[in-house]
Amino acid sequence: MKKEEAAMVCFSGGQDSTTCLFWAKKHFSHVEAVCFTYGQKHALEVEVAKKIAADAQVPFHLLDVSLLSQLDSNCSLVNDQIVMDQEKPADTYPNTFVPGRNMVFLTFAAILARSKGIHHLVTGVSEADYSGYPDCRDTFIRSLNVTLNLGMDDQFVIHTPLMNRDKSEVWELSDELGVFDLVRTQTLTCYNGVMADGCGHCPSCRLRKAGLEKYLERKAGKHHND
Template identity: 40%
Template sequence: MGVDRIAGDDAALVLFSGGQDSATCLAWALDRFARVETLGFDYGQRHRIELDCRATLRHGLATIDAAWGRRLGEDHMLGLNALGAVSDTALTRETEIGFEASGLPNTFVPGRNLVFLTFAAALAYRRGIRHIVAGMCETDYSGYPDCRDDTVKALQVALNLGMERRFVLHTPLMWIDKAETWRLAQSLGGRPLTDLIVEESHTCYLGERGARHAWGYGCGQCPACQLRAEGYARFTATD
């Protein structure tokens, strides 16, 4: 498909890390679009093991629903080692997770989501895809400024101006918490999808896959594990 043709409303590109949020976003996209491709980034993240979960999750999603399997298209992986090289954070260095003087957690990777969405738009341009789906969330977001709705809306304007396109950036998790994210997954794919996310997705910032908890694998102590565990507990208590 040439760059002069936009596929319109039938195709989406999902930023797919291998985590709970991106797996839920992929299911959300498969439920809505006729063709869905995925994009992952290797930026030297400490929890790079999340990338090893992507293929299993894609296969699992394709088998949960035959229509999803037909809609699931190509997977793409981009190396962004430069992002990790300029980042001195707890996600790109072996250092204790804590808070900076600014009040932000040191797991914040400056510019990460801005870079991710820019590269996603460049790929979508080449692939003839209009819709870009990402798991940013302003409810359980640890204060990361590049997860805010205002940031995503501003970037959508900039990308459309800079590429002369009409991309739509979708963030289906923006206004829901982790318990509601589990409920969204259940509404999309039932117990098979929530079980798949528990067993095969990765959230832990430390890349720990040894300990199996009710909500999945992880150290159980880092902020990402705590959010996932608390959300799962609220989800199972009511559902």
């Protein structure tokens, strides 16, 4: 890819999207961020995302797609009355799954990007270390990429730098990009809206913590061997 090209990053202020934001800054000369409100229970993530984008000197866009929560309220991230699944059920998706979320996010991101002459989209989805969400799979992203190009008669490229990385490798990438401390202390990944290390018991926090411990152990072992 050419350094002079621009990219639009789907940005929530969490570990994954923040790592992707700085990955994009490394690979593109101009980067913008788009954040979404979709009826999520805690609005803090929008403020976190806005601050990180400002500190990174990245233009920030906020789009309201809260219609999502009106269409399907059977999700613990948008409905206070639902107790959050701590583990993935054997026969279905966890109730933290918001149907259509990534499809909507990337579609709106593409429309916004097109209006600005931007053809590269970046998203932090991964199928290596996630909760089984169908819209995090590489096959879905490839399919949506084709659909967006056909639907808008344009040539978008969706980049998924975390697709094959587990959480420990995401931590490793943030370290390589020089933003490990920022990601560790200034991001919001927790489903319960607790900054940095989070609540410690929701599925997102457990994934984040396990990945961090695995990476730090691997890093310490590497230094010891050196």
